[in-house]
Amino acid sequence: MQSDFVVSPFSGQPMYLQIMEQMRQKIAVGEWAAGSEIPSIRQLAVSLCVSVITVKRAYLELEREGVIVTRQGKGSFVAPDPALSPRLYQEQFSEHLDRAAQLGTSLGLSDREIVQRLRKAVDKVNETKLEKEPQ
Amino acid sequence: MNDVCVRLAGVSKKYPHFQLENISLELPVGSILGFIGANGAGKSTTIRILMGLVHQDKGSVEVLGHAMPSGQVAAKQEIGFVSEDMRLYGAATLAWHMAFIESIYPAWNQPYAEVLLRRFDLKPQQKIKGLSHGQRVKAALLLALARQPRLLILDEPTTGLDPVARREVLAELIAVLADEERTILFSSHNTLDVEQISDRIAFIDRGRIIAFDDKEALLDRWRRLRLVLPPRGALPQLPGIVEVGGSDRLPVLTTSQFDARVVSLCQDRGATVQAVDPMTLEEIFVANVQSRRELQPA
Numbered sequence: 001m002q003s004d005f006v007v008s009p010f011s012g013q014p015m016y017l018q019i020m021e022q023m024r025q026k027i028a029v030g031e032w033a034a035g036s037e038i039p040s041i042r043q044l045a046v047s048l049c050v051s052v053i054t055v056k057r058a059y060l061e062l063e064r065e066g067v068i069v070t071r072q073g074k075g076s077f078v079a080p081d082p083a084l085s086p087r088l089y090q091e092q093f094s095e096h097l098d099r100a101a102q103l104g105t106s107l108g109l110s111d112r113e114i115v116q117r118l119r120k121a122v123d124k125v126n127e128t129k130l131e132k133e134p135q
Numbered sequence: 136m137n138d139v140c141v142r143l144a145g146v147s148k149k150y151p152h153f154q155l156e157n158i159s160l161e162l163p164v165g166s167i168l169g170f171i172g173a174n175g176a177g178k179s180t181t182i183r184i185l186m187g188l189v190h191q192d193k194g195s196v197e198v199l200g201h202a203m204p205s206g207q208v209a210a211k212q213e214i215g216f217v218s219e220d221m222r223l224y225g226a227a228t229l230a231w232h233m234a235f236i237e238s239i240y241p242a243w244n245q246p247y248a249e250v251l252l253r254r255f256d257l258k259p260q261q262k263i264k265g266l267s268h269g270q271r272v273k274a275a276l277l278l279a280l281a282r283q284p285r286l287l288i289l290d291e292p293t294t295g296l297d298p299v300a301r302r303e304v305l306a307e308l309i310a311v312l313a314d315e316e317r318t319i320l321f322s323s324h325n326t327l328d329v330e331q332i333s334d335r336i337a338f339i340d341r342g343r344i345i346a347f348d349d350k351e352a353l354l355d356r357w358r359r360l361r362l363v364l365p366p367r368g369a370l371p372q373l374p375g376i377v378e379v380g381g382s383d384r385l386p387v388l389t390t391s392q393f394d395a396r397v398v399s400l401c402q403d404r405g406a407t408v409q410a411v412d413p414m415t416l417e418e419i420f421v422a423n424v425q426s427r428r429e430l431q432p433a
Contacts, residue, residue, distance in 0.1 A: 009327065009330060009331060009415070012412075012413070013413075014354060014355075014413055016351065042312065042313050042315065043313070045309060045312065046306075046309050046310050046312070046313050049302075049305055049306050049309050049331065049332065050309070050331060050332070051167060051309070051331070051332050051333050051334050051350060052165075052166065052167075052312055052334055053166070053333075053334035053335075053349055053350055053351055054350070054351060057351050106407070
């Protein structure tokens with residue numbers, strides 16, 4: 001089986017996290033539809049040339065998050081929840097917000113400053129959107 | 136079914152200038168163990184004991200349910216062994232070797248052997264003496280793989296291979312594991328190969344096992360922390376510190392027992408945690424060996 005995942009031991013990020021991230025993206029963009037079958041742990045390990053335990057770990061964590069389900073003897077599937085891909089974005093968003101709030105606090109920023117900085121970040125995104133739109 | 140493929144318990148072997156001390160390892164069926172050590176650390180001796188080629192002074196060895204060395208004849212039917220110093224007949228062709236192995240091992244899989252010939256880019260009519268080092272290694276691996284043994288024991292299978300050949304060999308090893316009943320133990324001083332394909336890792340140094348764990352657990356436990364201390368601040372006491380580097384205000388700590396509490400422990404002591412970096416297997420191996428050698432000089 002040919003794989004379209006790219007994992008590298010040099011990226012600085014553990015390989016199981018790289019696999020998780022790419023699986024989440026496949027689901028978020030709809031390439032792996034809700035409820036569809038995904039490669040088995042061993043299949044993916046062989047095609048990535050990565051150890052079974054590394055892929056297993058990625059699968060276990062994604063199962064814990066409710067993103068995929070594994071049925072004994074049947075294989076692994078994307079969770080049947082149709083709201084899954086919006087939820088993945090929601091979760092990522094909350095995670096980043098929490099992290100930003102923590103970092104802001106440990107930098108000694110006031111609550112108001114943190115909120116202002118978020119405001120600025122949103123403005124920046126909107127600006128780049130406007131620049132791109134005429135094309 | 137017995138789900139442990141290899142079990143060593145308290146194995147010791149004494150030589151005049153080297154001894155293997157109290158080696159205990161266990162390898163579940165369907166997994167790959169990467170055995171890492173410097174030259175002369177005891178990798179090959181351990182492997183030879185596993186194969187029944189060297190007899191241990193103490194301890195028990197069990198391979199595929201056979202006690203070693205007493206059960207070695209039965210065990211060897213199911214073990215494929217490739218080592219660096221293994222010699223094939225220079226005057227004979229690879230095809231001759233393939234026919235020879237097929238005549239001894241009924242499990243020989245000729246179609247698979249032919250797939251491997253193509254994948255490894257080997258010519259069966261070529262005489263062994265005309266092969267390069269890399270081709271010889273691949274030929275020896277082909278002869279072991281095509282028997283489809285339940286256990287493959289490979290002593291430094293990737294040493295001296297060019298990058299393309301190494302990649303082919305690693306891919307073929309991982310492909311073996313698509314079959315859940317088969318197990319691989321391989322030794323290497325190339326930690327990158329081991330990190331990529333192993334499920335379990337054993338570090339050996341000066342005849343002792345200094346670490347033995349699931350690869351993921353091992354990589355998770357080791358972290359390098361970069362801290363910023365307040366003026367005249369003391370270094371926080373953290374669990375499992377193996378190495379302290381950096382400067383007074385900007386220390387760099389290496390820990391072998393990292394978890395989330397370590398970060399809060401630092402913060403409670405007034406230190407700012409600038410970075411928590413994961414380490415490569417090579418960095419972990421070197422830090423582990425060095426800290427032990429400092430504590431216990433030879």
